[in-house]
């Protein structure tokens with residue numbers, strides 16, 4: 142009902158709608174309308190209520206409420222089941238538990254703050270309150286486990302397109318899971334899955350985007366390599382609009398992937414990447430490899446031509462860009 146009242150108020154920007162009108166239109170009592178309006182106010186909506194004129198929506202809070210995300214009506218696959226949490230350990234963890242309990246493909250988990258945000262290999266992901274988009278998506282694609290990295294690459298494409306659309310900033314993808322703006326990291330993606338040898342049960346794609354963080358929100362060691370969209374743009378970026386854009390683009394790209402496979406994702410990735418053609422260092426737990434990044438293969442692995450002239454493929458690792 143809260144969502145229905147909001148939808149009506151939204152359709153009449155700047156207008157006052159009487160309790161009488163709202164109660165008739167929505168088929169509930171005026172007292173119920175009043176209670177829901179109170180609850181909306183407590184949730185941060187600014188609603189002016191005047192005795193003879195009625196209620197008018199003045200401002201919506203900058204929080205990632207599901208009703209806000211759904212307002213544009215463009216979330217596609219991701220519009221059905223959105224779990225919004227003010228605070229969470231890690232949205233990937235919550236999504237994993239939900240997936241274990243049978244949550245359907247298309248489930249979204251997002252939070253205003255993560256107290257235990259994670260990167261790859263148990264690293265920490267800094268996720269302060271109300272300043273980023275910290276979210277995890279559940280997918281159940283009919284693919285074999287070696288193809289799971291396709292979804293990391295698809296998510297990176299969706300975020301890069303969304304960031305470019307909403308901010309105009311030149312976001313580029315660094316293989317496998319980073320998005321950089323002006324050489325610094327604004328987004329990281331953590332893809333985790335449960336699978337058997339020949340079938341994926343579910344995949345959780347965790348996306349962290351630094352939207353309105355200030356330098357002091359990041360610890361000094363992270364600050365050296367990271368930035369936020371606000372820091373690069375010099376102005377705050379609307380998080381709801383950006384999240385909507387990411388979700389709608391990923392919904393489109395994922396259906397294309399299910400219809401046509403990896404080739405269209407690969408093409409889109411190549412257009413937005415800033416890795417290929419560069420001299421790189423690929424680091425893993427056991428080695429460092431220097432060479433030039435030349436391509437990605439059908440599984441999304443990075444092909445690197447080594448300084449000794451041999452070509453190697455990497456399925457995981459940390460890439461440092463060293464120029465072209």
Ligand code: BT5
Pocket residue numbers: 230231232233234255257258259260261262264265266267268274275276277318319326327328329330331347348349350351362363366367368
């Ligand atoms: C990643 O790992 O980049 C994956 C990050 C995924 C975060 C999302 S948020 C929603 C979901 N829930 C989670 O718990 N995680 C996902 P990796 O490539 O391993 O990079 C981690 C490294 O990035 C850290 O060791 C830091 O150096 C750096 N880092 C930490 N927080 C950062 C931030 N907010 N912005 C930029 N860099 C950061």
